Amino acid sequence: QQQVKQSPQSLIVQKGGISIINCAYENTAFDYFPWYQQFPGKGPALLIAIRPDVSEKKEGRFTISFNKSAKQFSLHIMDSQPGDSATYFCAASTGKETSGSRLTFGEGTQLTVNP
Amino acid sequence: KAGVTQTPRYLIKTRGQQVTLSCSPISGHRSVSWYQQTPGQGLQFLFEYFSETQRNKGNFPGRFSGRQFSNSRSEMNVSTLELGDSALYLCASSLGRLAGVSYEQYFGPGTRLTVT
Numbered sequence A: 001q002q003q004v005k006q007s008p009q010s011l012i013v014q015k016g017g018i019s020i021i022n023c024a025y026e027n028t029a030f031d032y033f034p035w036y037q038q039f040p041g042k043g044p045a046l047l048i049a050i051r052p053d054v055s056e057k058k059e060g061r062f063t064i065s066f067n068k069s070a071k072q073f074s075l076h077i078m079d080s081q082p083g084d085s086a087t088y089f090c091a092a093s094t095g096k097e098t099s100g101s102r103l104t105f106g107e108g109t110q111l112t113v114n115p
Numbered sequence B: 001k002a003g004v005t006q007t008p009r010y011l012i013k014t015r016g017q018q019v020t021l022s023c024s025p026i027s028g029h030r031s032v033s034w035y036q037q038t039p040g041q042g043l044q045f046l047f048e049y050f051s052e053t054q055r056n057k058g059n060f061p062g063r064f065s066g067r068q069f070s071n072s073r074s075e076m077n078v079s080t081l082e083l084g085d086s087a088l089y090l091c092a093s094s095l096g097r098l099a100g101v102s103y104e105q106y107f108g109p110g111t112r113l114t115v116t
Helices: none
Strands: A004-007 A010-014 A019-025 A033-038 A045-050 A056-059 A062-067 A072-077 A086-096 A100-105 A109-114 B005-007 B010-013 B019-024 B031-038 B042-050 B053-057 B064-068 B074-078 B087-094 B111-115
Touching (some): A045 A062, A045 A072, A072 A086, A100 B053, B019 B087
Antiparallel strands (some): A086 A109, B031 B042, B064 B074
16 A cells, blocks of 8 residues: 556657656655656655645646545656756655654666757 | 755765764754665655654654654664665655644755665
């Protein structure tokens, strides 16, 4: 129930195209859904995050779409650039004030944007 | 604001030894979480500390332990190292979970531990 399933495992997109990464979860107690971008040799960097009270959030070229009934959320990268080539992780979090919270991560998607 | 810092960045240890990793969170953040990243298991939660108290623990053996100091800096210790402990250990800093809301977690660059 704590798992987050991410797909695809790898994705190749042409420059200017749209990259779409999908995640699905089972635990309905999850209430915070961030996306992280990780370059080789670096720690994950927070990209964008959404809470389940909204269905979409957009920041620049990055958009999260959230479907609470389907327990799915996705990341859309518009006008993909070679500099976007990285590994992307979705995550989900729940918790209580007394017991804190933890992030449960998806398996990651290796995105390659060809010039 | 300065980001999350982790020291050392790289470490090579021998099986059976112990190791201590350090993390300094973003100023004002009282929550520090630790994660292990490996190619096979991905990113896995180790534990979270908030105001010097361990609030949450992942499914790792007791060889993995941690602590947090009054200035919110945190250390993670692994005793009796095994080959399988080779991984990137990541520290994340956050305001924590307050008023029913989980706040953003910001990661440091990690410590690359190699056990030979």
